[in-house]
Amino acid sequence: MVCFCFLVDQRHMLMSSKPAAGTCLRCRSGASVGLMKTVTRFCYVPIYWKSWKAIICTFCGAVLKSYR
Template sequence: MCLVFVCDEDERVTSKQPAPGACPYCGGIIQAMDVESQWRFCFVPLYFKTKRKFYCTICARRLVIQ
């Protein structure tokens, strides 16, 4: 008998908008993206969370707000 566990993480961008400020590395425009992440186990959703991520539009670096 063989058991196969299927785990999957799905991330989807729900919205994008410009954020105030400039990139500290290149001076480019910062873009805020709302990302929904969902963990599934055998097609059953277990975990759902919405995050806001910040990226530079010129150098494509992910920025962390402290």
């Protein structure tokens, strides 16, 4: 018997943020330091998550720099 399990999705969520000095290079808006969380789910069951910090744009949401 063979059972296949496929990767369903991987999501990046913003848990908290604080204002930071600097601007976004794409839209010239403000930046903030955020605590990010990555959740990987296999067959709709979350099996792995990782927290990391990133500098993100407050307007367009682009990740300018990540600290993994």
